[in-house]
Amino acid sequence: MRRAFATALLSTLAVTLAAQAPAPPPIYGFNDPAKQRALEQKFDAAMNPADLRAWMERMTSHPHHIGTAKGKDNAEFMASLFRSWGFDTAIERFDVLFPTPKTRVLEMVAPEHFTAKLAEPPLPEDATSNQTAEALPTYNAYSIDGDVTGELVYVNYGVPKDYETLERNGVDVKGKIVIARYGASWRGIKPKVAAEHGAIGCLIYSDPRDDGYFEGEPYPRGAYRSDQSAQRGSVADMPYHPGDPRTPGVGATENATRLPMNEVKTLTKIPVLPISYGDALPLLRALGGPVAPNDWRGALPITYHLGSGPARVHLQLAFDWNTVPAYDVIARLKGTDLADQWVIRGNHHDAWVHGALDPVSGMVGVLEEAKGVGALAKTGWRPRRTMIYCAWDGEEPGLLGSTEWVETHADELRQHAVAYINSDSNGRGFFFAGGSHSLERLVNEAARDVVDPERKVSMLERRRAADLAFANSAGERKELRGQDSLRLDALGSGSDFTPFLQFAGVATLDIGYGGESEYGVYHSIYDSFSHFMRFGDPTFDYGVAEAKTGGRMMLRLANADFLPFETTTFATTVGRYLDEVKKLADSMRDETEELNRELQDRAQELASDPTKPFVAPKAQAAVPHLEFAPLDNAVAHLQRAARDFDKRGATPGRDATLMQLERALTRSEGLPNRPWFKHYVYAPGFYTGYDVKTLPAVREAIEQRKWGDVNAQIRATAEVLENYARMLEKT
């Protein structure tokens, strides 16, 4: 589902050098690292890229979105593999709402007539692209039905600040149909914000500036999006809650109570359709009104205007509102002395169409990893803790399979789960990882111990090199040089880690490789085996690398003498987030003062061109100084407690505390206005969708200028950190 490669690479940081000394470095959590290292060497010996290739070719031979026979077949195939490797394997079924299109009509009715093609043509160079009868057409899942006609308005990425710009240009979207380009936010934000501003319909297109020929030659000449290719995807209001729209918070099991359709909260408010840039071009070319601001302009060979009109479009959408089965594959290898501590690994198996990269590239790495664990098990070895491998169905429409499973097993997970490690799309390039910062040391040590297949240095060293080489400024390079480990990204959403981390409070990681594969076919019929073998990871070396890296993390968590969590790293990181949030408030205060001053001395108006519409921005209430002291105290307390805890090392009850620690960061009532999301350190942004907001209750109250709420959210967030600190102190 997610597109993490480039951003993951650019947004995080650097690393320790792999030690070259004769004595191998220690492994955190182990009293006898040599023994663990020998185990991992046996595990590595089982790896074979030919497996991954064969599995991918088989699993991507036909479209396999949720509800298809092929999807079920893939689940059964994987279950048979897990069983063959010695895992106790079950397929768990959930029944979930999954709309598919009956009617899709988009036409321009003025100033001239144009009917959008809404179809991705078969290509001789792409073996499975002719399976159009089996494939889902291009659409956005969980758009409502609708039949609307109206003038068109171009809204850039369709995020809240874009509507401020429209207002400044005298353009209103009320009663209009908006056309937004993909990018800058998760797609579901675009119709949500459009509807909040009174639009009656929403088109989302892939501009070639962000996703097409601007990046590289279009497929099939090159890897990138061609003019008739469109990005499918979910537009359910997932920042409100993911999973089955009819069973929020509980598993969509056979007998679950389901909301009636009219009480479902996460459908869009207006009809939404994704289109190609080939279909978008005539519409955008027909727009009049003000010329779009410089940074709104894409790579189509036109002058971008805002509208509204004279382009008028008719959008008609109708869906079959089916309930379909989701098949999750759950494979267990029972632990020995600590069998009630669960270490969980997962990747989704459903795709929008064939999904060679998204998600099969990641899934086959997880399978290879499980095969390696199975190979160890065949020698009689067993992990101390229980290892669980999962293949999720229905991730694409809304993290359905993982969410329903987590909701169903929430009580067990809260009791038993040590950690969850997710992956998704995987390709050539650089290691990336995000997640709970108590696991940062585990991640660094795993990346230190896997060799990059292209450059033959450790994954950690190569990532550090890439961070330096691609850094944008001398300041950034200096900061990177000052860091002695690879910092984990904080997790927002966009893949199956969300229910584990943000609903159940399980310590979570999301890992993978990327940055060198060329993609450009995200959620299209061309994300195929043909494409992957030219532009993805044709040797599957990085699929194996994923298995080796994920495998080390799983085996270390499962086998450790004491759980390899490091709480000081978490405490330090939260301190940085608190600094960010304070700086955010300070800079908003300065900007607000400056804006109000410019309104008072009329600078904006005096600078404006009287031949063009001028709408002054609204004056903003002054940003108050906020009562940060409770959070300051909580972070200080947390940092003291963590330092002492880590220094004490292995003590009785330590593992029991560590397992529960992440749970302490949740509050049962959830975040303000979205009770499903319970984590008070990491959440997806309510107006970004995938991108994380750390300390979300505080940060979003500030961003949304809810000055009356901020101090209460500071206290609520301080409380969870104080609880966390006290748990450390009690152990």
Next chain:
Amino acid sequence: MRRAFATALLSTLAVTLAAQAPAPPPIYGFNDPAKQRALEQKFDAAMNPADLRAWMERMTSHPHHIGTAKGKDNAEFMASLFRSWGFDTAIERFDVLFPTPKTRVLEMVAPEHFTAKLAEPPLPEDATSNQTAEALPTYNAYSIDGDVTGELVYVNYGVPKDYETLERNGVDVKGKIVIARYGASWRGIKPKVAAEHGAIGCLIYSDPRDDGYFEGEPYPRGAYRSDQSAQRGSVADMPYHPGDPRTPGVGATENATRLPMNEVKTLTKIPVLPISYGDALPLLRALGGPVAPNDWRGALPITYHLGSGPARVHLQLAFDWNTVPAYDVIARLKGTDLADQWVIRGNHHDAWVHGALDPVSGMVGVLEEAKGVGALAKTGWRPRRTMIYCAWDGEEPGLLGSTEWVETHADELRQHAVAYINSDSNGRGFFFAGGSHSLERLVNEAARDVVDPERKVSMLERRRAADLAFANSAGERKELRGQDSLRLDALGSGSDFTPFLQFAGVATLDIGYGGESEYGVYHSIYDSFSHFMRFGDPTFDYGVAEAKTGGRMMLRLANADFLPFETTTFATTVGRYLDEVKKLADSMRDETEELNRELQDRAQELASDPTKPFVAPKAQAAVPHLEFAPLDNAVAHLQRAARDFDKRGATPGRDATLMQLERALTRSEGLPNRPWFKHYVYAPGFYTGYDVKTLPAVREAIEQRKWGDVNAQIRATAEVLENYARMLEKT
């Protein structure tokens, strides 16, 4: 010639508020400002926008580049106007080298055949665009003749750092023809740098990203460059010297000694042709090789590749190497008691084709100003100092008319010139000004005393508002709020101020209005009266504003009781330039250290994709610590001396010193390797062409890593500042 609007606006700063108090503010240089103010009100009363419109319509009715009958007719027309207003007027003739094309062939010979059109089609909406027989075709003046065939390479803007990027991508231009886009440097830099790297030919095209539909609708629907329009322009090596290529340093009078053609230094080394984006598209589309870096990509609907090839092009150019007459109009109004102090004003009158905006919009403002001065003279008033109004010919090919006049009259100018005030293209929008910082106060007071016709506040207030409204960051806004005057830009080149400032050492200003007019037809056949009346300044209100602003500066310089120069402003400004130069050296030192460290630990190589060519950057010699002390001492001395001088106020001999002060900033031997440029504070960059390099001898030695030369240039620059300081102390 220049395109200053947007950049001028974004690169300079803010302002005092116009005083609203009952007592009018003082005018620097005047003991009785009320009397001067009354004079200026009479001057304003003479202004009439209908004059400007009529003159523009007449002067742009046919192409009037240097050497045409229409150009001569315009000169004679203006001379008759000046005479009718009471000026003692002469036309001075110079004979200068001016090549025009005989042969222009551009064709792609592989992988397919394409012949470039190289023609701007007539448009029914543009009254003069059908005068193609009289118009110069699209070409670059002072390209050499040539007939070359070679593979094509895309070099972005064709500036030195672009060639470093090509090298990193394994692309060499030796024996190839390069295609560069217009922008980022003056056009003449592109063939110069291409030839330095071994290219055999150079095409320069207008990418629609920078100059075309990306900015706004193409002409005639909108104001912007259409697909068959190309930018004419000079490519002589003007940063080496401007003016007639055959008479560097001396006037191209009838009997002047002329260099034989084979000794001329400023022709290009390779043939060069400007082309439209319509002609460029098939060539760029046919390029293979690596995909161009992100910031090299324009707005054509293609993937930009570097090449070289498979596109192969044939470029054939031959020119008539004519000598043509340039007609400068020089109109004098003799001063009373200080007639040997000259205050000079100028604008060019030649165009590439019809040149409604460039230069006639500025020229008609200067004419109106002279008319206003004439109206005062008709009442019996005379200025204390001599006022000289000039209309230059041959600016477009290389500042020919102004340079030859300054070279011819250099000794008189060094003796008599108080200041030169230049203008060029003028349009709707905001006041901009650059020049000698001793004149900053004069400029601020003039802009304070002219009212903006659109927003009815002072020009100074509106510019301050625009700087704030368009500022890019909170930091920039804070800096603007801290400034109590509008800072002058430093002058590089690009218009007729260059010979006055940088050859003769005359205190110089360049002024005008712009930022709201839509242009997009620079140096094309469509820079016409038709275009100007839709997108330029159709009411001519800003032409009148130019006359009022320039007129105030001229009248105040000519009439002042003591010359309104403020040396502290200059001294403070030079202190800022010195800080910049030191920071430049420091940041180059840090970057060089980091680069060498990355080469040592192989970060660049480890981060690179092994499926793509990788060429490591070259290690650089460490940046030494430089001996800045002489400049530090000189600036400190200058600042002390200036403070004392300004504090002393009007003293005997003050004006005589002020007239000569700017001369003290020159050295007769000129800048390193370019003896014509004599100013040691302001110069055009040797590798930027128009953009200024302040403290150029020092700054360029650092930029070019000539570590052995820097300390000597520091001492040479310190010397001119010490001389300046001593002149202040002696008065």
